[in-house]
Amino acid sequence: MKLSISHDTTYSYEHQVRSSVQYLRLTPQNSERQKVLDWQLKLPGPARAQRDPYGNILHVLTLEEPHDSLAIHASGQVEIDTSFDGEPDPQAPHPFMRTTALTAADAALREFALKHCGERRDRATLIELMQALALAMPYQPGSTEVDSTAAEAFARGAGVCQDHAHAFLACVRSLGLPARYVSGYLCSEDSAHLASHAWAEVWIEGVWYSFDVTNGLSRPERHLKLAVGMDYLDACPVRGMRRGGGSEQMHAQVQVSELSMQMQSQRQ
Structure with missing residues (x-):
């Protein structure tokens, strides 16, 4: 494509x-x-x-x-x-296990992650977590600010792609997995969503897998990556x-x- x-x-x-x-x-x-x-x-x-x-x-x-x-x-x-599912990366993923002020998991996010994942850390389980988070935080422009944290957005029960990515990172890192914020573009027919986009990637079995909470997508078929980082501030x-x-x-x-x-x- x-x-x-x-x-x-x-x-x-x-x-x-x-x-x-x-x-x-x-x-x-x-x-x-x-x-x-x-x-x-x-x-x-x-x-x-x-x-x-x-x-x-x-x-x-x-x-x-x-x-x-x-x-x-x-x-x-x-x-x-579009045939690529996961992306390899020669750089070590371990730095992306750290948390940040924007992606710190509070008790509610940690409980949410454990409720949906338990002891499982496979990709299928994380897709279920992504889907559950989308239901818990419906896409709602104007519901948060650019400096809203993952915990704040989750407590409000709404957010935009930046908030979805932050909340997902908070959950996944609380489970002990490396995860990073991704900024870029999305080719979509949905005019309600701005083409400038954000999603998350998680390191599983030696590759980075994409998780787009806002659109419920786990394959980056229509995503163009610009930058990665710990959170929005690193990759905007x-x-x-x-x-x-x-x-x-x-x-x-x-x-x-x-x-x-x-x-x-x-x-x-």
């Missing part, structure tokens, strides 16, 4: 920003499951490319001159091998800091489509 992606992020500020730094994890990598055919970033200035501690491609954009808005554009085409596509500017407004527009379908639409 070939996917075409267009991702625009625009920030507008109340006052002029004196300077800013943006950390961009907006560039996918080649792997056995996905092949980057073409990818480009359009930025308001030069960015330094490097690898972060998790091996993600990270661009650091520094703007020293005053500005009252910021526009970031990422686009390209990526081919997904755009994260930055600034001096001045007052309040801000952020607008994101993401379009993900099958390349063959897009070409067919253009011919009509």
Whole structure:
């Protein structure tokens, strides 16, 4: 499957920003499951490319001159091998057993994980856990904040893909399994879900398996991976800091489509 992606992020500020730094994890990598055919970033200035501690491609954009808005554009085409189920990784999975402030399991999450998994730690059991979590936390935009923790979202009984991933990570890590947060894109016909997406991966029997709680998917057939980390803060596509500017407004527009379908639409 070939996917075409267009991702625009625009920030507008109340006052002029004196300077800013943006950390961009907006560039996918080649792997056995996905092949980057073409990818480009359009930025308001030069960015330094490097690898972060998790091996993600990270661009650091520094703007020293005053500005009252910021526009970031990422686009390209990526081919997904839909036959891949689990993904191997030469890096040790053990660091992903640690918890974070956003993914700490409280008593309720630990009890939930044990109730649905008991002593079992196989993939089929984790799929059942994923499905149970989706029922306990229905998808509901606006029910949480960007800094809501897994425990807070679980207590509210609702959340978005970020909350689903955090809560699932909290459960799985409490069971003693390495698990990591994944940011990326999802090709979906459901317009209610933003194409920019988040899910989780768990290390089982020597490979990483995907668990998309929001959509109830355990195969990453329509998922394009951008970055991985312990939680949202490690893997979010755009994260930055600034001096001045007052309040801000952020607008994101993401379009993900099958390349063959897009070409067919253009011919009509």
